[in-house]
Amino acid sequence: MADSGFNTPYRGQEKLIVAFDIGSTQSAVSFMHAYNGSIPTVRMVTRWPGQPSGSGDSKIPTIVAYKNGTPVVCGVEAQDYVADDAYEIAKWFKLHLHPDSMKVSDQPPEYGSSETAQIRIPELPSGVTLMQVYVAFMSYIFKATEDFFAGTTPNGVAIWQRLQHDMVIVMAIPNGWDTQQQEFLKRAAIEAGMVSSDKDADLRIEFISEAEASVHYVLQKSNNQTWLRKGVMFAVTDCGGSTIDSTLYECKSAHPRIILEEVVASECVQAGGVFVDAAAYTTLANRLRGSSHEDKDQILEMIDVFEKKTKRLFDGTQNVNTIQFGGRTQTDRSYGILNGRISLSREEMASTFDSAIVRTVNSCLKLLRGHKIQHLILVGGFGESPYLRKRLGDVFGRQGTEIVTVEEPTKKAAAEGAAIWYTKQLVIGRAARVNIGIDVCPMYDQRDKGHIARRGLMYIDADGCQRIPGRFEVWITKDFVMNSDFHKVYECRNHYADRPTTLSQFSLPILAWSGDNPTQWVTDPQGALLPKMKLLCRVEGDLTPLLPSLRQRAGPNGTRYWCLDYKVLISFGGTKLKARFQWMEGRSVREGPLSVVPGSAV
Ligand SMILES: Nc1ncnc2c1ncn2[C@@H]1O[C@H](COP(=O)(O)OP(=O)(O)OP(=O)(O)O)[C@@H](O)[C@H]1O
Ligand SMILES: [Mg+2]
Structure with a gap:
């Protein structure tokens, strides 16, 4: 196993x-x-x-x-x-x-x-x-x-x-x-x-x-230490029954952890193994027209054998490729049937593969356009075909790309x-691909150049303090490796001038900064989102259950206001962001659900 x-x-x-x-x-x-x-x-x-x-x-x-x-x-x-x-x-x-x-x-x-x-x-x-x-x-x-x-x-x-x-x-x-x-x-x-x-x-x-998924299988099964180094670009092509899925990766780090990044959007084309079977059906149907074997079900029986055996053995060199579909008594020499066997020539066999191979090659060439790769890793059932491997090797070998296959059968990689x-x-754990954080509104600091530049955006909060919006509070820095239980606790305090009777929806945008240098701000001095700042997701939830926990307080300059204190717990460690509320009601801790609405992909 x-x-x-x-x-x-x-x-x-x-x-x-x-x-x-x-x-x-x-x-x-x-x-x-x-x-x-x-x-x-x-x-x-x-x-x-x-x-x-x-x-x-x-x-x-x-x-x-x-x-x-x-x-x-x-x-x-x-x-x-x-x-x-x-x-x-x-x-x-x-x-x-x-x-x-x-x-x-x-x-x-x-x-x-x-x-x-x-x-x-x-x-x-x-x-x-x-x-x-x-x-x-x-x-x-x-x-x-x-x-x-x-x-x-x-x-x-x-x-x-x-x-x-x-x-x-x-x-x-x-x-x-x-x-x-x-x-x-x-x-x-x-x-x-x-x-x-x-x-x-x-x-x-x-x-x-x-x-x-196939990449993870290959990395686990192959001796990747020999070829996977930082900076190496490689493609993985899953040759299945109906689709050929190809993805181009660059290895960003090989040690201590392997970090891979997709270089361009992946390619998917319908050109899998069933297209070879379909082409073989047409070839046989044309050859047997007018014979006692032209019936659809009989040809399908031949295709069944072709799919399981003949197709899988073909490597482009065999001149005779037999399909043993019936008993010894079935002979019709005028149609090339001998003892329940029909044969396809090398050219006929090759032509059944042609269309699927052309599309596979085109899809890979499109993926690789402008990129030089050392390795093309083939997985999937159709990827086991010696003929497909050879044809891909011919095209990509000329470009200095090696076709890599894993020794164990990759049909279900x-x-x-x-x-x-x-x-x-x-x-x-998973490495963060970008800097992740939120937009906060610190108190105005007249010595801070960034604050001065954004003076026009300043506002007075319910607690009487002058605040500046658009500061980037970094929660996770790029390449930080988060393990499965990694989470962030965000302490929130909402301010209200008068005691509210209803509470609005909670909504916290989580932002991703993909720029190379760190940024302190989410927006430019005019308040427009910086071009490399993207909405990763929005954490949302109903604050109504928190109404009983409203408290009255006094601000630094004596202004009295109402405030709502609660925590937002966001777990980043798994493959999906999950979030929930936590607040105090008297002496007991209460919890409630938050939903995560995806933003643009980063
Ligand atoms: N040795 C082989 N030579 C040629 N073709 C093969 C070989 N082994 C399996 N196949 C073909 O591979 C195909 C099945 O591959 P696989 O199980 O990866 O596909 P799938 O997962 O069912 O399809 P898809 O991924 O497109 O949904 C079938 O068309 C089968 O005939
Ligand atoms: Mg598949």
């Missing part, structure tokens, strides 16, 4: 993380159970219903068998129903979820053939929605994960029950997906019973791009990498 262990013991509350990679053709799940003092280890689910015992395969086909609109069975077991007319099969359904921006061809091919990839996405079973298919499949893999965990972890049943309502669910998704697809998956997770509500989904579901990614944040 491919286990990804970490060296640092975990310190903190017991946690369960489950990471899903629902691929177009294959899916896999990984998980990690951490408790205080344990060495976190990411494991894959390697036993699925219907799998021959001991096969240890971590991947299952992403298919659901339906009968009269009802899901009957999924994954390995559903394969038995593929040829049964009484059942309808939902397959490649992930392609229905791709946004329109991904459905069209991105650009005319610049390299090699000008053929455009065409594929017909199989229809969903009649009367069944895409949401229903996802719910059925997610319920199934979630249940199988629970069973595997319970059966392979000492005391597993009790641990799962104890942690399931707090477990973190990580989902690997294509780079090209945006919030619409994420919302879709959250809804499906609610309906599949993985989380209980919208709020619970926001809190517990994390998304990571398949490419980024995204699933394992997604859990590794989350676990790393727990045990290693």
Whole structure:
């Protein structure tokens, strides 16, 4: 079993993380159970219903068998129903979820053939929605994960029950997906019973791009000390069933921690392994037209063998590539069928790959435009193809780029990498990419040049003091490494001239400064936000429950005013910002929720 262990013991509350990679053709799940003092280890689910015992395969086909609109069975077991007319099969359904921006061809091919990839996405079973298919499949893999965990972890049943309502669910998704697809998956997770509500989904579901997840897998599995140095630029390409996701990274630091930064926006193109199968279908259908084998189902049987064997063996050198689809009695020499076998020539084989390869190369070239990289790391099932590797090697080798592959099969790198990614944040911490802080209003200081320049913005507060807005109070400096429980406590005091009867909404903008030199100000002397100052997020909440804690006070010059004291606790350590209020009511500490509304990405 491919286990990804970490060296640092975990310190903190017991946690369960489950990471899903629902691929177009294959899916896999990984998980990690951490408790205080344990060495976190990411494991894959390697036993699925219907799998021959001991096969240890971590991947299952992403298919659901339906009968009269009802899901009957999924994954390995559903394969038995593929040829049964009484059942309808939902397959490649992930392609229905791709946004329109991904459905069209991105650009005319610049390299090699000008053929455009065409594929017909199989229809969903009649009367069944895409949401229903996802719910059925997610319920199934979630249940199988629970069973595997319970059966392979000492005391597993009790641990799962104890942690399931707090477990973190990580989902690997294509780079090209945006919030619409994420919302879709959250809804499906609610309906599949993985989380209980919208709020619970926001809190517990994390998304990571398949490419980024793959990077974490590769770094864990490969001997990266030999090539990963500060300043090295490399690309990772996840060649899946339907999409090829590529991301360009620069290594900002290799020691003591690896810090990677995305150099440009990643690329996502539809050119995965199913396009090769689709091209092979067309080739065979053309060849067999008029023969006793022209029937669609017979050709699909041939494609099944082609997909599992012929395609995977092809490295560009074989002149004869056989597809053994039937019994010895099946011979039709005029159509090249001999003893249940049909062969494709080297040229025919190569042409089935052409369109997918052209698009993959174009997508990588687009990503690398203007950048020189030493390494292109290939992961994903289609990335195992010796022919694809060779063709990519031909193009990128000329540019001095080495194609790197990991020795262990990378077909499900995204699933394992997604859990590794989350676990790393727990045990290693995350480096701040920018300076993070807030906008505060200090008392006017007539000796401070910055204050003098902003005199025009000065105002008198309810406590009678002169204040200047726009001062940047830095909470976290760039590159500071935050561990999982890192949080900031912000002490707030709101001033009111008269006793308020209602309290307004609390809203605290959290700002990110991406400039190279530190800044003391958020705004320029005219009050305009500095160009490199961005809104990271806004922490918001209802102050009404704090009304009873209002107190009257006197300002430095005797002005009486009302004030509200409370603390805002913001945790930065995980992958997501979380915040809550804390205030005193009499002698007891009270707490309330705050929501975090994302601002522009930094
Ligand atoms: N050795 C191989 N040679 C060629 N193709 C292969 C090989 N092994 C697997 N494949 C192909 O890889 C594809 C599956 O890869 P993978 O499991 O990474 O995709 P996926 O996660 O289902 O798809 P996506 O990431 O696009 O949603 C299939 O099309 C399969 O035929
Ligand atoms: Mg994939």
